[in-house]
Amino acid sequence: MTSEQSIRLRIRKLGAADYQGPAIIAPVIHLMGSQIEAIEADEFLYNPTKLAKGLSELRIALGSNVITCASSAAMEAEAFGADIDWSTYPPRVTSALDPSMVETDDPTNLLLLGERIEAAVECTKRLSSTEGSNVALCAAITSPGKLASELTVYDFNNQDEIYKNKLLDFSGRCVTGITRKLCESGINLMILQELDIFDPVIDFEAWSSAFIPICNMARFHRVKIVLVLEYNSLENINKIAEVLPMDVSLCLNKSSWLSSSDKKSHGLVLEKNYQEWSELPESVSFVTTGSEISVDADIGELTQAINKLTRNVEA
Numbered sequence: 001m002t003s004e005q006s007i008r009l010r011i012r013k014l015g016a017a018d019y020q021g022p023a024i025i026a027p028v029i030h031l032m033g034s035q036i037e038a039i040e041a042d043e044f045l046y047n048p049t050k051l052a053k054g055l056s057e058l059r060i061a062l063g064s065n066v067i068t069c070a071s072s073a074a075m076e077a078e079a080f081g082a083d084i085d086w087s088t089y090p091p092r093v094t095s096a097l098d099p100s101m102v103e104t105d106d107p108t109n110l111l112l113l114g115e116r117i118e119a120a121v122e123c124t125k126r127l128s129s130t131e132g133s134n135v136a137l138c139a140a141i142t143s144p145g146k147l148a149s150e151l152t153v154y155d156f157n158n159q160d161e162i163y164k165n166k167l168l169d170f171s172g173r174c175v176t177g178i179t180r181k182l183c184e185s186g187i188n189l190m191i192l193q194e195l196d197i198f199d200p201v202i203d204f205e206a207w208s209s210a211f212i213p214i215c216n217m218a219r220f221h222r223v224k225i226v227l228v229l230e231y232n233s234l235e236n237i238n239k240i241a242e243v244l245p246m247d248v249s250l251c252l253n254k255s256s257w258l259s260s261s262d263k264k265s266h267g268l269v270l271e272k273n274y275q276e277w278s279e280l281p282e283s284v285s286f287v288t289t290g291s292e293i294s295v296d297a298d299i300g301e302l303t304q305a306i307n308k309l310t311r312n313v314e315a
Contacts (some may be wrong), residue, residue, distance in 0.1 A: 007065050007136045008188050011224045011232035014267070014286050015249035024286045025064065025309055026189065027270060028140040028300075030071035031089065031295040041295065045073075046115045048122035055267045056127060059135065062303050067127060070120035070139035070182060071292050072193065077150045081108075089295055097151040100161065102170040108177035115243045117178060119122065122183045128186025136188045140292070141226065143179060143194035144171040144210040145202050156202070165206040172210025180212050183221035190218055191251075191288055208243050215245045226251050230269045230290035234259050242271060251288055274305040 010021045033054030034044035044050050051069075056255035059067050073090040074082070101107070124137055131137070142150065148164070148171045149156040156164065179190060189269055192214070213226075218225045224294040227244070228251045229237055237256055244250075252260065252265035270277055274293065289310065293302065 008133060010220065011136055011189050014224055016224070016248070019285050021285075022134075022310070023280050024066070025306060026066040026068075026136075026191070026287065027274070027289045027306070028071055028138075028191065028292045029058065029062070029064075029088050030055070030068045030140070030292055031073070032293060032297060032299070032302075034295060035299065036061070036194075041086070041087065045075075046119050048119045048126065051119055051123040052126040052130075053105075055123065058299075061299050062306060064104060064306065065134065066136045066138050066189070067131065068138050068140055068292075069124040069127060069187065070141060071293060072140060072142040074150060075114075075116040076147050076178065079117055079150070082151070088160075090292060093150045093153055096153050096155075097167075102163070102166045104170075106177070107170055107174040117156070117181065121181050123198060124182060124185035124187055125238045137186055138189040138191060139182045139187045140191040140193060140288075141175065141182075143192040144168055144175055144214075145207055146193060147171040147175060149195060156263055161203070165203060167205045168202065170209045174212060175210075176217050178215045179217045179223075180221075183218060183223045187223055190214075190223055190225045191228060191285050192225060193290065195231065204239070204243075212245065215229045215248055219245070224249070225289065226267055226286065228269060228290055229253075229256075232256070249286065251286065253290075270309075271304070274302055277305045277308050280309050 003017050010024060013019050013257045026291045031041055034041060036054040036057045037044060039050065044054060053058050055067050055069065070286050074084050074093050078084050080097055085092045085094050127137055149165060151278045152159055215225055226249045230253050234256045237250060237252060241250060249267055251269050257266055267288060268284050269290045270287050280287065
C-alpha cells in the first residue's frame with residue numbers, strides 16, 4: 001500500500017506513539033484554487049461546483065494528497081451576519097455579533113449568510129465521492145477562542161467576564177455545529193486555528209468547555225482534530241495538553257516544537273513564507289500553516305516548496 005493510499009489511516013493515527021510513515025503535509029491552501037478557474041474570490045468561494053473542480057485540479061498541480069475543502073477566512077462570523085472587509089485576504093470582521101444572539105440554544109439555527117459554509121460542505125461531499133481513498137479531505141476552521149475574538153471585532157479582552165464566557169460557549173457550540181456538517185460531508189481532518197488562549201485573554205476552563213464538544217463530535221465521525229497553537233508559549237501548550245482528549249494532536253511553531261520533549265506527538269507550523277520551507281526533520285509527523293497560503297502564490301514555486309518538505313517522503 002502506498003503512502004497516498006494510506007493517507008487517511010495515517011491521519012487517524014497522528015499523535016500515537018506507534019505512528020509510522022512519512023510526514024503528512026497539509027498546508028492550508030484553498031482560495032488558490034480560483035487561479036485554476038481564473039475567477040474572482042466571491043465567485044469561487046460561494047460556488048461548490050467551482051470549488052470542487054478548482055481544488056481538485058489544484059491538488060493535481062501541486063502533487064499533493066490533501067485538499068483543503070474549507071478555510072475559515074471569517075466565514076463563521078460572516079454566517080452570523082457580521083460585516084466583512086474583503087479588501088484583504090483573509091478578510092477582516094468589521095462588525096460585532098448582536099449580544100442577544102449568545103443566549104440562543106442552538107447557534108446553527110441563527111446562521112444568516114452561511115453560503116460559504118454550505119458551499120464548502122457541498123464541495124466536500126462531491127470530492128469525497130470523486131477523489132476516493134487516495135486523497136484526504138481537510139477543513140481548516142476557527143477555534144472557539146479565535147471566533148470569540150472575531151465576533152467582538154478583535155476586542156474580546158475588553159468585554160466583561162460574564163459576556164466573555166457566554167460568548168466562548170456560543171462560539172464553541174457554533175464550531176461544533178459546523179464540525180458536524182463537515183464531518184457528515186466526508187472530511188477526514190479538522191484543523192482548528194486558535195489564538196493565545198490563556199488569562200488574561202480567555203478563561204481556560206470556559207475555553208476547554210467550549211472546545212471539548214468539538215472533539216467529541218469529530219471522534220464520533222472518526223475525524224482527526226489538529227489544534228494549531230502558533231503563538232502560544234510552551235508553558236501554555238503543556239497546560240492545554242493536560243486537559244485535551246488524547247486523540248487531539250497539537251501543532252506548534254518551530255521554537256515550541258524544538259523545545260518539546262515529545263516531538264513525535266506534535267505537528268509543526270510552517271513558516272508563513274513558503275520560500276523559507278526546507279527539508280523536515282525525520283521526527284516530524286505532520287505539518288500545516290497557521291493561516292491560509294496567499295491566493296497570489298505562484299503554483300510552480302509552491303510546488304517546489306512542498307517538494308523540499310517531502311524530499312524523504314515516499315511517493
